Structure formats: C-alpha cells, structure tokens
Amino acid sequence: xxxxxxxxxxxxxxxxxxxxxxxxxxxxxxxxxxxxxxxxxxxxxxxxxxxxxxxxxxxxxxxxxxxxxxxxxxxxxxxxxxxxxxxxxxxxxxxxxxxxxxxxxxxxxxxxxxxxxxxxxxxxxxxxxxxxxxxxxxxxxxxxxxxxxxxxxxxxxxxxxxxxxxxxxxxxxxxxxxxxxxxxxxxxxxxxxxxxxxxxxxxxxxxxxxxxxxxxxxxxxxxxxxxxxxxxxxxxxxxxxxxxxxxxxxxxxxxxxxxxxxxxxxxxxxxxxxxxxxxxxx
Amino acid sequence: xxxxxxxxxxxxxxxxxxxxxxxxxxxxxxxxxxxxxxxxxxxxxxxxxxxxxxxxxxxxxxxxxxxxxxxxxxxxxxxxxxxxxxxxxxxxxxxxxxxxxxxxxxxxxxxxxxxxxxxxxxxxxxxxxxxxxxxxxxxxxxxxxxxxxxxxxxxxxxxxxxxxxxxxxxxxxxxxxxxxxxxxxxxxxxxxxxxxxxxxxxxxxxxxxxxxxxxxxxxxxxxxxxxxxxxxxxxxxxxxxxxxxxxxxxxxxxxxxxxxxxxxxxxxxxxxxxxxxx
Numbered sequence: 001x002x003x004x005x006x007x008x009x010x011x012x013x014x015x016x017x018x019x020x021x022x023x024x025x026x027x028x029x030x031x032x033x034x035x036x037x038x039x040x041x042x043x044x045x046x047x048x049x050x051x052x053x054x055x056x057x058x059x060x061x062x063x064x065x066x067x068x069x070x071x072x073x074x075x076x077x078x079x080x081x082x083x084x085x086x087x088x089x090x091x092x093x094x095x096x097x098x099x100x101x102x103x104x105x106x107x108x109x110x111x112x113x114x115x116x117x118x119x120x121x122x123x124x125x126x127x128x129x130x131x132x133x134x135x136x137x138x139x140x141x142x143x144x145x146x147x148x149x150x151x152x153x154x155x156x157x158x159x160x161x162x163x164x165x166x167x168x169x170x171x172x173x174x175x176x177x178x179x180x181x182x183x184x185x186x187x188x189x190x191x192x193x194x195x196x197x198x199x200x201x202x203x204x205x206x207x208x209x210x211x212x213x214x215x216x217x218x219x220x221x222x223x224x225x226x227x228x229x230x231x232x233x234x235x236x237x238x239x240x241x242x243x244x245x246x247x248x249x250x251x252x253x254x255x256x257x258x259x260x261x262x263x264x265x266x267x268x269x270x271x272x273x274x275x276x277x278x279x280x281x282x
Numbered sequence: 283x284x285x286x287x288x289x290x291x292x293x294x295x296x297x298x299x300x301x302x303x304x305x306x307x308x309x310x311x312x313x314x315x316x317x318x319x320x321x322x323x324x325x326x327x328x329x330x331x332x333x334x335x336x337x338x339x340x341x342x343x344x345x346x347x348x349x350x351x352x353x354x355x356x357x358x359x360x361x362x363x364x365x366x367x368x369x370x371x372x373x374x375x376x377x378x379x380x381x382x383x384x385x386x387x388x389x390x391x392x393x394x395x396x397x398x399x400x401x402x403x404x405x406x407x408x409x410x411x412x413x414x415x416x417x418x419x420x421x422x423x424x425x426x427x428x429x430x431x432x433x434x435x436x437x438x439x440x441x442x443x444x445x446x447x448x449x450x451x452x453x454x455x456x457x458x459x460x461x462x463x464x465x466x467x468x469x470x471x472x473x474x475x476x477x478x479x480x481x482x483x484x485x486x487x488x489x490x491x492x493x494x495x496x497x498x499x500x501x502x503x504x505x506x507x508x509x510x511x512x513x514x515x516x517x518x519x520x521x522x523x524x525x526x527x528x529x530x531x532x533x534x535x536x537x538x539x540x541x542x543x544x545x546x547x548x549x550x551x552x553x554x555x556x557x558x559x560x
Contacts, residue, residue, distance in 0.1 A: 012374055016371060026399070033401075089301070094302075102306070111487070112313075114487065118521075124311070211395070259397070
C-alpha cells in the first residue's frame with residue numbers, strides 16, 4: 001500500500017513536468033535546426049538583411065520582422081478600443097437579459113477556427129479595400145483588422161478577470177464621492193486594473209504575432225519592406241507556413257531560424273505578460 | 283452643476299454599446315455568410331463521400347475521419363497528462379518553487395504559436411522519430427498544444443472542491459490515491475470534461491501545426507501511420523487555392539456547425555457544473 005502510493009506520487013511528478021519537458025524539446029529542436037544557418041549567414045545579415053531569395057542563398061528576414069510588427073500594432077488599433085469596450089460592457093453595462101447571450105457569443109469568438117476568420121477577411125475585407133482604398137486588397141490593413149478581431153477573446157477575458165478582481169469598495173467609494181458611473185470606470189476601475197489590462201493586451205500581441213493561416217490567406221505574401229498599410233506583406237509566421245511545404249537543406253534551416261526569431265519575440269511578450277499579471281496577484 | 287460629465291458619460295455609453303454590438307455583428311456576419319452559401323451544399327452524401335478531383339467533387343468523408351482520429355489521439359494522450367499535472371499541482375504539492383516553475387512552463391506553452399508547434403512536430407515526430415506525416419505525428423503535436431488548456435481547466439475544477447470532501451475520505455481511512463480517484467476526480471469531472479471539449483474544438487480548428495505534421499493527403503487513412511487531411515486543412519486548401527468555392531463554403535459550414543456544437547456542449551457542461559456547485 002505504502003509502496004504503491006510512493007510509486008503513484010513519482011509517476012504524477014513526472015507527468016507534472018510534461019509541459020516543461022515539451023517546452024524544452026521545442027526549444028532544443030528549433031534551435032538545433034535553425035542555429036547552423038544563422039551562424040553560416042551571420043546573425044546581422046540574417047536579421048537585418050532585406051533580401052530573401054532562398055535559391056540564391058540570400059536569407060534576410062528584416063522585411064518579415066517589420067511586417068510582423070506592422071500587422072501586430074495595426075491589430076492593436078482595433079483590438080484595444082474594441083476589447084476594452086466589450087470588457088466594460090460585460091462587467092459594468094450589460095443588462096442581465098443580454099448577458100446570457102453576450103457571454104456565450106464572446107466564448108464562441110474564441111472557438112471559431114482561424115481559417116474561418118481568414119476566409120471572412122478574404123470575402124469581405126479584401127474586395128472592400130481593393131475597390132475603395134486601392135492596392136491589391138490583400139494587405140497589411142486587411143491583416144490588421146482580422147487580427148484585431150482575433151485578439152479580442154484574449155483581451156476581453158483577461159482584462160475582465162482583472163476588473164473582477166478589484167475590491168468592490170473601489171467602486172462604492174468613487175460613487176459615494178459623487179463620481180458618475182463613467183468617471184468611476186474610467187478614473188478608478190480601469191487605472192486600478194491597469195496591470196491586468198496591459199497583460200491582456202500583451203498576450204493579445206503574442207497571439208497576433210503568432211497567427212499563421214489566416215494571415216497567409218489575406219496578407220498577399222509579397223516579401224518586401226512595408227511602406228503603406230495597403231501593401232501586401234509577408235510576416236515571420238507566414239514565411240514559415242508558405243515555404244515549409246517544399247523547402248529543404250539550407251532553405252528549410254532558414255525557416256527554422258525564422259521560427260527562432262518568432263519564438264524569442266513571443267517568449268519575451270509572454271514573460272512580460274506573466275510578470276505583469278503576477279504582480280497584480282501579489 | 284457640472285453637466286459636462288453627464289455628457290461624457292452619455293458619449294462613453296454609446297461608444298461602449300456600439301463596440302460590443304459591432305463585435306457580435308461582425309462575428310455573426312462571417313458565420314451567416316458561410317452558412318448561407320454552405321448549408322445548401324450539406325447533404326448526407328457530402329458527409330459520406332470522399333473528396334474527388336482534389337476536392338472539386340464528392341464530399342468530405344476522408345477529412346472527417348482524419349479530423350476525428352487526429353483529435354482522438356490528441357485527447358487520449360493529452361488528457362491524462364493534463365489531468366495528472368493538475369492532480370499533482372493541487373493534491374500532491376504545496377505552493378513551492380517547483381510548482382511555480384511548472385505553472386510558468388505551462389503558461390509559456392500556452393503562448394507558443396501553433397506554427398512553432400508545427401515546426402517542432404515536424405522535426406521531432408515526423409523526422410527524428412521517423413513517424414512520417416501521419417495521424418500519430420499530428421495527434422501527438424496537438425496533444426502538446428492542448429495540454430495547457432486541460433491543465434488549467436482541471437486545476438480550476440479541482441480547486442473548487444471543498445476541503446471537507448477530502449477530510450471525509452481521509453477520516454474513513456482512505457489513502458491519498460483513493461481520495462484522488464474516488465472523491466476528487468469524480469467531483470471535478472464536469473470541469474475536466476469542459477477542458478476536453480475546449481481542446482476538441484481547438485483540435486478541429488487547428489491548421490498550421492496539423493498541415494506540417496499530418497500532411498494534406500486526401501487518401502483514406504488505413505492506420506495511425508497514414509497521412510491525412512483534416513477538415514480545417516481541406517477548407518484552407520480549397521479556399522486559398524481557389525479549387526472550388528462551393529466546396530469551400532460547404533466544408534466551412536460543416537466546420538462551423540461542429541465547432542458550434544462542441545461549444546454549446548461545453549457551455550451546457552459549465553452551466554450544469556455551476557448549478558451543482560451552488
């Protein structure tokens with residue numbers, strides 16, 4: 001009996017480490033495949049090079065890094081105001097009879113596969129942009145709008161948790177001092193929940209930076225430095241997604257190296273977000 | 283009196299309502315458009331025939347089988363690992379350096395983008411373990427992806443069980459493992475079930491990681507080592523390569539219906555769980 005309990009505990013301990021083991025394996029294998037190429041080409045030439053011609057040995061991913069940041073920041077322009085609006089709506093404004101419909105709808109938003117969003121952007125946004133704003137339509141603008149939408153579930157659920165975690169006395173105190181409902185929200189509740197809200201936005205950025213399939217469908221995939229929001233673009237993720245199917249040798253290694261850069265950016269964002277939400281908890 | 287602040291409040295209220303309703307409207311617009319064009323394609327034969335001529339004709343049967351087997355592998359591998367982790371974190375250890383490390387690892391894993399999982403699955407399962415593009419490679423990659431979801435939902439539901447439940451078991455002479463298997467896990471079951479449903483939804487909708495690890499073959503799978511194409515991948519290829527818009531809409535509509543169904547089941551499980559708790 002005692003022995004059995006001991007064995008079970010050890011097995012569970014091992015299982016509990018599975019996510020760390022997986023994370024270690026991911027890091028190890030991506031680096032093992034990608035690092036040789038970075039050393040070959042040179043870190044500077046790889047990160048800052050503007051030419052990506054795998055057949056001729058040019059592996060510069062600067063345009064993709066730039067594009068990734070363009071679409072990500074573009075997505076925030078839609079994601080932050082809309083996400084905050086939904087959060088405040090959910091926690092302060094919502095009439096009970098709508099809550100029973102609105103909350104499941106937000107959960108559905110998170111459950112819809114990314115290819116469906118990409119398709120939605122393709123059939124609605126791309127023609128709209130092409131006809132009214134010019135350019136190919138497959139553009140950073142279309143990508144940003146779709147991504148802004150896709151980050152909403154992340155932003156909403158996490159910032160709503162942050163608002164919920166506030167002591168009720170904050171709201172009561174502000175209202176008792178004669179503040180309007182809106183003043184209470186904007187000057188007391190939101191600032192108090194600031195670190196959680198910022199964490200939610202950073203996690204949303206990570207989500208936007210990592211999205212692949214929807215972006216392949218609507219960004220147009222041209223490798224070049226982004227100049228305008230109407231240009232088509234290729235991000236770090238879409239570069240991997242498009243070329244992985246047929247790449248081999250150095251070319252494949254270069255795609256893993258692209259993955260390393262993406263991995264670094266996302267890990268930095270995640271760590272920052274985890275740190276911010278931990279600070280709130282303590 | 284200062285009226286401006288009431289004007290500000292009015293404007294803010296309008297903005298918030300507009301934002302919230304706009305969000306829902308955009309989502310419904312996308313769903314309705316795909317369902318409107320896609321539902322007429324959905325006949326029984328669409329589900330029971332395999333795709334022909336790259337997907338221009340026929341149905342989606344082989345991709346249904348592909349999706350189901352891949353999801354099954356992911357859940358069979360991912361659920362025990364995730365629930366085991368949650369049990370360990372809640373029942374076998376206190377807040378310590380180790381448990382904080384495990385949580386940090388899980389949080390990090392949750393943030394890893396699917397394309398990175400795809401790259402990892404490709405080198406590790408497809409190449410190094412020599413499993414090839416297969417149901418097994420894809421399923422194992424998905425198992426790694428859904429792990430954080432299963433861990434956090436299982437942990438939440440284990441956390442919600444009153445301590446007195448365990449005390450009763452211990453006072454009756456139950457061992458730790460007996461307490462876990464006969465008291466803790468049965469009470470946490472609805473929460474665990476919700477986590478599994480959410481993971482099923484994620485597996486059905488995943489594309490980037492799957493296409494790199496399970497391939498995109500339309501041939502009917504014969505074993506766990508066969509390459510397959512899932513519904514999401516099929517939808518993506520049909521839409522992106524413009525093979526057949528009609529079939530793309532049909533597959534998209536089927537995809538949405540499945541996700542809606544899973545989502546509603548999860549909602550139902552959560553509601554039932556809340557009612558039992560209160």
